[in-house]
Structures are given as C-alpha cells and as structure tokens.
Amino acid sequence: MKIRVQKFGGTSLATPELRARVVHHIKSALEEGCRLAVVVSAMGRKGDPYATDTLLDLVGQNENGQTLPPREQDLLLSCGEIISATTLASLLKNEGIDTCVLTGGQAGIITNNDYTNAQIVTINPNRIREELDKGKVVIVTGFQGRTTDGEITTLGRGGSDTTATALGVALNADIVDIFTDVDGIMTADPRIVEDASPLETVTYTEMCNLAFQGAKVIHPRAVELAMQTNVPIRVRSTWTDNPGTLVCSTTEANRLAGEVNDRLITGITQVPNVTQIKVNAKEGQYDIPLRVFKAMAENGISVDFINVNPSGLAYTVYDHVADKAEEILHGMELEPILHRGCAKVSTVGAGIAGVPGVMSKIAEALTQEDIQILQSADSHTTIWVLVRGEDMAKAVRALHRQFNLHNIHLHENPVNGLR
Numbered sequence: 001m002k003i004r005v006q007k008f009g010g011t012s013l014a015t016p017e018l019r020a021r022v023v024h025h026i027k028s029a030l031e032e033g034c035r036l037a038v039v040v041s042a043m044g045r046k047g048d049p050y051a052t053d054t055l056l057d058l059v060g061q062n063e064n065g066q067t068l069p070p071r072e073q074d075l076l077l078s079c080g081e082i083i084s085a086t087t088l089a090s091l092l093k094n095e096g097i098d099t100c101v102l103t104g105g106q107a108g109i110i111t112n113n114d115y116t117n118a119q120i121v122t123i124n125p126n127r128i129r130e131e132l133d134k135g136k137v138v139i140v141t142g143f144q145g146r147t148t149d150g151e152i153t154t155l156g157r158g159g160s161d162t163t164a165t166a167l168g169v170a171l172n173a174d175i176v177d178i179f180t181d182v183d184g185i186m187t188a189d190p191r192i193v194e195d196a197s198p199l200e201t202v203t204y205t206e207m208c209n210l211a212f213q214g215a216k217v218i219h220p221r222a223v224e225l226a227m228q229t230n231v232p233i234r235v236r237s238t239w240t241d242n243p244g245t246l247v248c249s250t251t252e253a254n255r256l257a258g259e260v261n262d263r264l265i266t267g268i269t270q271v272p273n274v275t276q277i278k279v280n281a282k283e284g285q286y287d288i289p290l291r292v293f294k295a296m297a298e299n300g301i302s303v304d305f306i307n308v309n310p311s312g313l314a315y316t317v318y319d320h321v322a323d324k325a326e327e328i329l330h331g332m333e334l335e336p337i338l339h340r341g342c343a344k345v346s347t348v349g350a351g352i353a354g355v356p357g358v359m360s361k362i363a364e365a366l367t368q369e370d371i372q373i374l375q376s377a378d379s380h381t382t383i384w385v386l387v388r389g390e391d392m393a394k395a396v397r398a399l400h401r402q403f404n405l406h407n408i409h410l411h412e413n414p415v416n417g418l419r
Contacts, residue, residue: 042080070115105146158219
C-alpha cells in the first residue's frame with residue numbers, strides 16, 4: 001500500500017466545520033487504499049485560543065514582557081500542535097478509524113538545538129512505519145522535533161510544512177498533500193488581481209521562487225526538501241475536493257502535460273514594506289561593500305536585493321529595521337540615502353532563462369502605468385523590480401496583464417498517472 005502524507009494548517013482546523021472537512025479528506029485517502037501520516041498545525045490564527053501566536057501572547061502579557069528563555073518557549077509552543085493532534089484523533093475515533101498520535105520527537109524527527117528555529121538533522125521513521133503497519137492513521141504534531149538528548153524544539157515559521165515534506169521524503173510517500181484555505185497556487189494574489197488564474201502544475205524551482213518572493217501558501221524550505229528526492233506536493237483547499245496545484249519536477253510536469261511546457265511566466269508576487277538603502281563610495285573606497293554588509297550582519301539585519309558597483313551599492317531591508325540600519329551607517333561615518341515604503345515585485349517563470357525581451361516587456365508594462373523602477377535584478381527564473389509602495393498593486397496588475405496570465409494554459413487532470 002502506498003503511503004501518503006497529509007498536512008492540515010491552523011486555518012484548516014479552526015472550526016468544527018473545518019475539522020469535519022479534515023476528517024472527510026482523511027477518509028477519502030483511506031478509501032483510495034493509502035496508508036496515512038497526518039501532520040497538524042496549531043488550531044487557528046492569532047487570537048484563537050490555541051494558536052501559536054496566542055500562546056506567545058500569554059507570556060508577552062507578563063509585567064516585564066516576553067522573558068521566557070528559548071528552551072522553555074519551545075515547550076510552550078509545542079502545546080498547540082498536541083491539542084490539534086489529540087482533538088483530531090478523537091474525531092477519527094468517533095468515525096471508527098484507529099489512530100496513533102506522535103509528537104515530532106516520537107515520530108523520529110531529530111533536530112539541532114537551535115531553539116525556536118531548529119533545523120532537522122535526521123528522521124528515523126521506524127515508529128511511524130510500525131503504526132502504519134498496524135493499520136493506524138498516524139497523526140504527527142507539526143512544527144517540532146527533539147534534540148539527540150531529548151529536548152523539545154520547534155522549527156520556526158512554516159515548520160509544519162517542513163515536517164510534512166520531510167516525513168514524505170523519509171517515508172518515500174507517493175505525494176504530500178498540503179491543505180490550506182486557498183484552492184492551490186494562483187498566478188498572482190487574488191486580493192490584488194481579480195482575474196488571477198489557478199495553476200495546475202508548478203515546478204519545484206518556480207514554487208521556491210514564488211514562496212521566497214511573497215506567495216505564502218507553502219514555506220520554501222518545505223519545497224526544497226521535497227525537491228531533493230522528487231516527492232510531489234499538492235497544495236489543496238480544505239473546503240473542496242479539487243486536486244489543487246501539483247508541485248513537481250520539470251520532467252514530471254512535462255510528462256503530465258504530454259508536451260514540453262513552454263510557459264514563459266508562471267506568476268507575479270510582491271513583498272511590501274521594504275526600504276532601499278544606497279551608499280555612495282568615494283574615490284578609492286573599495287572596501288565599502290565589506291564594511292556595510294559586515295556591519296548589517298553583526299547587527300542581525302537581513303539584506304536583500306543587492307546591487308554593487310564601483311561607485312557604491314544599493315540594497316533593501318525591511319521597513320521596521322530601516323532606522324536601525326541608518327543609525328549604524330551614520331556611526332560608520334557614511335551618508336546613506338534611504339527610500340522607505342518600497343515594494344519588491346517579482347516576475348517568476350522557469351521559461352525566463354535565455355529568452356530575450358522579458359525585461360523589455362516588464363519595463364514597457366510599468367512605464368505605461370507611469371511606475372518608476374527604482375532598482376532591478378534577475379536570476380535564471382526570476383526578475384525583480386523595486387517600486388514605490390503606493391505603486392505595488394498597480395505594478396502587479398500591469399505585469400499580470402502584460403504576460404497574459406489570466407489566460408494561462410491549463411492542462412487536463414495533471415495528477416493522473418502520478419508515481
């Protein structure tokens with residue numbers, strides 16, 4: 001019997017109606033003859049009783065604020081997933097389905113000891129396999145593992161996605177289903193682009209780029225894990241039985257399509273609330289990049305969108321750390337120029353590589369809308385432009401129209417014949 005991993009996010013478990021839908025999806029997979037490992041997140045979002053951010057708020061309300069050490073914080077945060085897992089086990093028991101709940105550590109997920117943002121070192125799936133062989137649905141608490149000396153750790157944001165794909169790899173699953181509150185991956189954020197199209201297939205590389213550049217449906221670290229061993233992922237809606245979006249290798253996507261996929265652009269994404277910082281170099285100041293980026297790193301400031309040339313450099317930081325970055329640079333006797341409230345808009349597509357004219361079309365679309373490009377950069381699958389924050393939505397819509405993504409070609413039944 002094939003093994004399947006299903007992951008249900010916090011919004012998929014937030015209400016009794018949604019939990020009933022979760023039970024439905026589990027029963028459907030069992031009826032297909034699958035053995036199931038089910039990964040769950042904490043229920044709901046911030047403000048809901050057992051959500052991760054709500055648990056953090058419990059200690060944040062103390063008189064002196066958040067004073068809980070990272071080790072103890074991970075103990076607190078692990079509670080949300082345990083509540084979800086045992087609640088789901090009870091619902092399945094009522095349906096006559098035998099289950100076994102395992103914490104991340106009990107499921108064999110071993111991490112380093114970087115509390116609150118641990119990395120998976122190895123997975124021993126033997127306990128899960130033993131329970132699957134007994135005919136049980138194994139429910140695993142997402143977002144967590146344990147160190148080699150038994151300490152509970154959590155995996156940081158997107159940790160449940162990472163748990164699911166890591167288990168999919170370890171169990172050699174036929175597919176990992178990521179259930180969420182959207183019906184797959186779209187060509188753009190539907191809150192910005194009304195005629196955004198659903199994507200039936202996306203390559204691992206495209207999905208990583210979409211996720212890194214603002215599409216928050218699945219964590220890029222999870223996609224990278226699945227890509228290592230070609231474990232397919234489906235991003236699906238808890239509310240429907242639609243197949244959603246299949247994330248797979250380029251070869252698999254082409255095979256399922258029955259043709260070479262000549263899609264140039266896959267999607268447009270955006271990251272708001274970034275600040276552009278420019279630092280000009282004086283004659284002979286060749287050490288400016290080293291000094292600036294070393295200072296940012298030493299102060300824990302992540303930099304992005306980096307352009308370096310002999311006359312100076314430009315890069316971006318998030319708005320909320322811009323003042324700190326400016327203060328550091330002034331302390332180095334540099335004179336930075338800051339442009340706050342910008343947005344990074346990304347055009348993503350595996351078909352971009354080696355194709356002439358893509359940047360020309362981007363420039364044309366934005367110029368027609370009187371949108372100034374403040375900075376640009378590219379890779380073999382993505383072209384980024386920095387624009388003013390007030391132009392972000394207009395830029396996304398313009399690029400979506402320019403590449404005709406509302407009429408993107410959809411292939412029939414991309415999941416048929418998978419593995």
